[in-house]
Amino acid sequence: MGELSRIGIALDSDLLKRFDRSIEKSGYTNRSEAFRDLIRDRLVREHTAAPEATVVGTVTLIYDHHASGITEKLTEVQHEHHDLVVSTSHAHLDHDSCLEVLIVHGKAARVQHFADILIGLKGVQHGRLVMTVPSLDARHEHDHSQAHAREHPRRNSRKGDKRS
Ligand code: NI
Numbered sequence: 001m002g003e004l005s006r007i008g009i010a011l012d013s014d015l016l017k018r019f020d021r022s023i024e025k026s027g028y029t030n031r032s033e034a035f036r037d038l039i040r041d042r043l044v045r046e047h048t049a050a051p052e053a054t055v056v057g058t059v060t061l062i063y064d065h066h067a068s069g070i071t072e073k074l075t076e077v078q079h080e081h082h083d084l085v086v087s088t089s090h091a092h093l094d095h096d097s098c099l100e101v102l103i104v105h106g107k108a109a110r111v112q113h114f115a116d117i118l119i120g121l122k123g124v125q126h127g128r129l130v131m132t133v134p135s136l137d138a139r140h141e142h143d144h145s146q147a148h149a150r151e152h153p154r155r156n157s158r159k160g161d162k163r164s
Pocket of ligand 1: 065090091092
């Protein structure tokens, strides 16, 4: 974090009261932290909206494993996009329902496309993609991707990457 700047904001009193009630419900103990989070959220949304931006995220899927071919189809789609998948976690919720959470990493547009395919599969009852940025301070795409390439050489090679 850099130097601290103090700012004053002119705000409608009613709006401020409503904001205070809202952040209190969320457990904030001070306004500054709530404002900081709002600002970060806006910056993350702006960053992840750029198709070429590098993002990390999760895809959460609920499905009935009895649905015809769903298990095979999910595996196939994930293999086709293996360069985007960091890890997966699976929980058998009850007799029928499965919860699968994928940690994803890659360019925003490809991650979004991949999530759309998964969520749109017949048999997936509910799904959601959450995209974020590893750190708002690490927004120098170049430095970050190079450091990451050293850590995970495989992920940077896009050869044999079957796009669907
Ligand atoms: Ni299961």
